[in-house]
Amino acid sequence: MNWPFISTNCERKRHYATSPSLSIADLFPAHKAVLCAASTYFSAMFTSGFQEASQSEINIKGSSAAFEQLLDFAYTGVIKMNTHLISDIISMASYMQFNKVVPLCSEFLNVAYDEKLIRLPDAFNVLNIATAHELPSFQKHAKKYLAKHLVEFSETSVFLKDASPEYVESVLIRKDLMQWAKEEQILRAVVAWLKQDWDNRRLYAETFLRLIRLGQVPLANLKQLMDADIQAIPECKEMIEEVEKCLALKETSKTLLSYQFPHLFASRGRWTSAERSQFFAGPWERERKFGTEDDNIAVCPNGDIAVVSYHNNSVGMYSSGGSYKSDLDLRQGMNPRVEPCPWDVTVNADGIIYVTCDCYVLMYTAQYVYEGRWVAMSPENKSSESESAELHGLTIDRNGQLLVGKVKNPMYISKHRQDGSHISSIKVNIRPIYMASTSYDTIVISDHDNVRIVDSIGQVLHTLNTNRQVSFWNPFGVSCYNDIIFVCNSDLGNTHEISCFSLSAEYLGSIAVKNRSYGVTIIAKDNCKLLVLCADKVLMYVNKSFTL
Incomplete structure (x- = not known):
């Protein structure tokens, strides 16, 4: 299909017959008709009596690089994406209602996830943008990708410093996470997150640790990871004592441990x-x-x-x-x-x-x-x-x-x-x-x-x-x-x-x-x-x- 504004895009870049100019960090000349055709947001702005309809320059918020790609798409039907810019493109396309761009972002990300072309911090940015703009499909795939690479992601500063308690809990309650990581690896990730800001995060220790099947972590490693700070919390110390009791029973009885100690071995259901x-x-x-x-x-x-x-x-x-x-x-x-x-x-x-x-x-x-x-x-x-x-x-x-x-x-x-x-x-x-x-x-x-x-x-x-x-x-x-x-x-x-x-x-x-x-x-x-x-x-x- 021929895109109707391809030749007009060359005129736009020469500032020929353009009105208004859109300003972020740079100035972008554009034609109102093209913006209205590509974006519901701009269509409403220019046809519903808003003051921007008569302004020669309009200030907008966002990434200059991402908006330039959206503007090129409005004129040519082609958009250039990369993994560093994708979250900004999703954010601006969703906010400005470039409705044909959002599905293209989804297709790009599916390939990036499958072939691991996207950096984990960039995937986390996609998750945050998708959460802010209520894009459940983007949220689902970003969460799955990050869960699949939890061990690697947990070693990044983005996870340790920027991951919210809500995100960490959502990782722990994902039913598909156990396909990718062992319980000990999950425990290491949670403990590292807690210790990064212990004074403010210690209140989450009991809740998060109860979502981990501690009975599947070797006792020596469990004691090493759950150090003095964590064991100072009585409920956390009791968890270790239960594991010790469980292992003692294993030596003397053939009773199924997961029946005697269900919270140490099996899930309570993947909800909080x-x-x-x-x-x-x-x-x-x-x-x-x-x-x-x-x-x-x-x-x-x-x-x-x-x-x-x-x-x-x-x-x-x-x-x-x-x-x-x-x-x-x-x-x-x-x-x-x-x-x-x-x-x-x-x-x-x-x-x-x-x-x-x-x-x-x-x-x-x-x-x-x-x-x-x-x-x-x-x-x-x-x-x-x-x-x-x-x-x-x-x-x-x-x-x-x-x-x-x-x-x-x-x-x-x-x-x-x-x-x-x-x-x-x-x-x-x-x-x-x-x-x-x-x-x-x-x-x-x-x-x-x-x-x-x-x-x-x-x-x-x-x-x-x-x-x-x-x-x-x-x-x-x-x-x-x-x-x-x-x-x-x-x-x-x-x-x-x-x-x-x-x-x-x-x-x-x-x-x-x-x-x-x-x-x-x-x-x-x-x-x-x-x-x-x-x-x-x-x-x-x-x-x-x-x-x-």
Whole structure:
């Protein structure tokens, strides 16, 4: 496409017929028509009666180098970016509403992050600019990039001197951080930040250290890092004593340490305590209801909602607002003389939909087109088809692989690639009727009586229990978001709730619901929305005071 003002840009640089001139540190001649066409900000300035419309020179704030690039873009449609200037360009483009430039900045940064072309201090500047201008996509990618390179970033003066307590806490509660750094490296980064300005930062020591799984740090290194200043805080000294007690138990008992000392080994959920309080406090308001005879539910990347109805032999697809769109064609993948009897549904990051029906897993594209069916495999390489097995629970693990649960003896979980090819299987001692995966390669399983967390070889790590102020425990569907486990819990009367636990089985709180529930999931968009499946409908609850 030909850019309409390319030749005019040459005239601008010769100061030919320009009005006004824009002043930062340098003087930039420009044409009003061009500025109005490129920027909503300047369009409003020159067409809405502001005094700048009649001025020959206008003072603006920002970087001269960045503004010169924006001005060249207005005339030519081309912008020159580099990693040193990118944060200034984002700031000025966002403020002055050069709306076509912001997506170009995003594309540039994606390449810079992937190929590590951007310096960590520059990435931190991008994060600060994105936070100031409320650009969540830029924030997300900058945080991930900095978390991925935490060890290196923690050694820079920018991290030690300029990182705010809010930023450090946000790093500690990111669920994907553990993929890139060991607990000892995280502890070293936090201690270095605290000691940089100990007098003013010591009040954060207990809070931040409790977000680190200290049980995974060698004791000698832990004592060295948590020096006399830190141990002078009683709560911090108690943490070291707990680790010592834990290690002593390890020498004398085979008891699972993460069960005895959950806060030393597993996450409390990747939210701050204040965020958890706000999440549970609500208010949770029922926004709408849709669907009929529902059993399980999943949310697609595009916001569509897949709802399983076992009794109606269907999987209905709904919009994010609850409007019915279509049904998946289940009979195309099944014997026409046999009812499909769908049980569970899950969706991967590419929008591929998986449904368990009898002894098969049916697969559909993101456009709801049937792709084929395949079977689960036992640890002894027997197919679920040959065993006439009942497949129930489905979930996607953190590596994008599909986990399928077989509920009749022998019970097992079968792991598959996106195309259905088998990877491995593990035996379990609980019927995997409902399943959810966590960011620590563990699996949450519910069988209507118990909810257990198992590791990658099927060993039970935790059993969720009701050691709390609730007199009933009747669990159904489970899901996991931000390392918080959500359990549908209903008694035989009129008391129903979504009970929430940490990955170490610690009870965190509950959300009251008005109907008996069988499935639950979180929609992390705009306000926090909770989808709850009841006996004959899907209920959508929204917490308008809490944003994910």
